[in-house]
Amino acid sequence: MQISTVQPVFKLELNHKVTPGIVTIAKYDGTHLCLTACAGYDKIIIHHPHGAVASGRAQRSQAHGEVSELNLSQAVIALASGPLKPDVARDMLLIGSPTQILAYDVHDNTDLFFKEAPDGVNVIIAGSFGKHHETLAIVGGNSSVLGLNWEGGEVFWNVVSGKVFSMIAFDFDKDGENELLIGCEDSYIRVLKNNQFVVELAETGPVLCLTPVTDVRFAYGLANGTIGIYEEGIRLWRVKSKQNALSLQWSGETLACCWNNGRVDWRDGVSGRVLRRVQMRAAAAAMLLSDYRSVGAPDLVCVSDKGEVLGYSPHQEETGFNAAKKLPSEEDRLAITELFNKKQALTVELQHYEANASSATNSLDERPATAMPTNTRLQVAVTPVPDEGSLGLAISTNNETVVRAALVLAEGIFETGETLARHPPASELRSLLHVSLRPPRDVPVDVHIKALVGYADSEQFHIFELTKQLPRFSMYTLAPPSLAKHRHESYVTFRITERVQRICIWINQNFLLEQEVELQSEEAKELHIGFICLRDKSQLDMDFGPDGQVKISTPDIRLAGDLIQSLGIYLNLSDLQSVAQFPEAEKKLREEMENASQLGEMRSRLAAETAERAQLITALLPAAQDAASFDLKEMLNRYKEVVMLNEELLTGCHIRSSTQEQAVASLKSLHRVLQQAARLRVGKHSKAVVAASRKAVRDDNVDALVKILQVGDS
DSSP states (O other): OBOTTOOOSEEEEOSSOOOTTOEEEEOTTSSSOEEEEEOSSSEEEEEOTTSOOOOSSOEEOSSOTTEEEEEOSSOOOEEEEEOOSTTOOSOEEEEEOSSEEEEEETTTTEEEEEEEOTTOOSEEEEEEETTEEEEEEEEEOSSEEEEEOTTSOEEEEEEOSSOEEEEEEEOTTSSSSOEEEEEETTSEEEEEETTEEEEEEEOSSOEEEEEEOSSSEEEEEETTSEEEEEETTEEEEEEEOSSOEEEEEEETTEEEEEETTSEEEEEETTTOOEEEEEEOSSOEEEEEEEOTTOSSSOEEEEEETTSEEEEEOTTGGGSSHHHHHTOOOHHHHHHHHHHHHHHHHHHHHHHHHHHHHHHTTSOGGGOOTTOOOTTOOEEEEEEEETTTTEEEEEEEESSSOEEEEEEEEEEEEETTEEEEEEOOOGGGOOSEEEEEEOOSSSSOEEEEEEEEEEOTTOSSOEEEEEEEEEOTBTTEEEOOTTSOOOOOSOEEEEEOOOOHHHHHHHHHHHBOOSSOOOOSSTTOOOEEEEEEETTTOOEEEEEEOTTSEEEEEOSOHHHHHHHHHHHHHHTTOSOBOEEEEOHHHHHHHHHHHHHHHHHHHHHHHHHHHHHHHHHHHHHHHHHHHHHTTTOHHHHHHHHHHHHHHHHHHHHHHHHHHHHHHHHHHHHHHHHHHHHHHHTTSBTHHHHHHHHHHHHHHHTTOHHHHHHHHHHOOO
16 A cells, blocks of 8 residues: 555645635636635635635735635535536635525625525535536535525425435436435435436435546445445445545546545545555545646645645556656555465365364364364344344354354444344353344345354354345234234325236335235235334234225335335336325424424514614714713713623524524424425326425415325325
8 A cells, every 4th residue: 555655746735724524616717726615613715826816805814825715794504616607607606604505706706696595504516407407506405405596596496304414416327417416314325316316325324425436436425434336326335434534536547535534545446445545634624626736637635624735646656756666566565465365264274174174084072173064054034023123133053063153244223333243152152143133224234144153162163154135124024813903094095007916026025024925816906914013013004905006004104105115116107196194294294384483483583683782782882982082981881781782692692593403403304294295106296296395385384285295286
């Protein structure tokens, strides 16, 4: 691994601290690149090495001659840039504050638009999406995504089930149009196409960063330190670190990863192994790909939180000291190391086989520590355990050997990580080992098992490896026949034209069953089946009628949406309309709409009171200064009033902050119900539910929202 030989092609100091993750590079005059970053709560710095920024707001910094400072009255949450304005080649600066978005033309010192964002702002990107070929400002909030044109007009809007942490515009399905890839707090990477979610990729942690790699590949980074690459929805590889990835960029033929501790790795795009590495002198703030030197090729621009900027060339591994002396390449050294390790492993394995062979001539009492019957097999089974509310993973051998220890690797199942080790004491060694699994989400999970197998008195054990896949709805087991069918108040109904035999195949593939579901006769045209959820003991009933009418009865609207989406994918349904009845979801809709309305009124009243007190302070301060020259008592009285008003302002500020947090939480809960209502439909009907819900929320029409939940937009 090359570390010391990687030298930056340029280096500079901004002499300002930089807020991590809030950095962009743009051409505000259409020609020269400028690095723009947040340098504090409400201050933006612009580095312009090729000339001053012609702006009335940006003032030249006293700390650096090539840096201008732009002070705002709001906290800076996100920065982005792009050529928003049609027929103008210049980039516009997009500034996100907690509840507002500002599009600013730095060159002309004008505002393109100023837009309220009640759902908050977490990330902003500029790019084209779907049928919209112009560049849009795409805003990811606390529970929604919003697309704005250069005038601030809303082009599209959709809901997600958590905070949006990352977004990229990327041609996911190679149809010539960009889709929007969204990384969410709920550990999903969602693909939005024509304002409709078409793919959901389940991950093991919040998705912090996304970046395109090639035409069909993109890279991702998670909050648990995992990075990897997907190709057409299939994960090629992933690696995990103790640090979190701050940014990913495709640099040359390698994936560059900048970690939050200031380490930068260049990894092979096929295997993910590290090719070279550098360490910055401070924690990282950003990593971008840009031709900052104007040489015709992009450099990897790394920015530390202390304001140090380093540029690395993607092709540096082909130049410099190593290339001149023609030392062995990194690939050659890795190949030699890999062959040496393989040789050692084969040597040890050969010794074990020789020991086993010699044991055939010995008595049983003289069995060597490495002996192992040649017919030894590892067997794995998963069965529901209703009493414990979990799945039981049984690992066993087919003879008198024992399972000394087992290592179970699975994504998103264990609370403490992705790995569980079971190693019973020597007195409890058996040929059977049990492990409890509790998948918290209804997603397919691959469980990888590594077991140490041998005799109880063995000193060395053989390693057996197996993989078991848990189906999506593995936490639902068939209801016993003795259980009376529950009369559900919550259900969803729809109609499909499909044979019941195919429905049976779908059930067998997506549920964990001891015996596959079979029809009583080939002529059967209907199916009634019930399940029990191992998590909360709730009932799930599915009735497939002879006329194609389907009824899914469950108190969980999320589960109903997951079942409909899974069935829609399996049956290749392009459109599906449904009628739903979920009293709990309807009640929550009414409560959250009422809360949002009340909080909105309170926020407006607090804003008016704050403005009134600020005006009083503005009037009192000059009066106090004037009184200082002729009446000290009057001056003290004025300053006392100013202090009292200032304390009231601080109190009002805390109340407004608390109100804003409550409003965000209420909107997130509301949007979550709306997303679940959309997932009860497929295709154009799902898309119509989102559009109709947006209009009903704007009009504060609760009854319309409830009707949309029940019957969709029809």
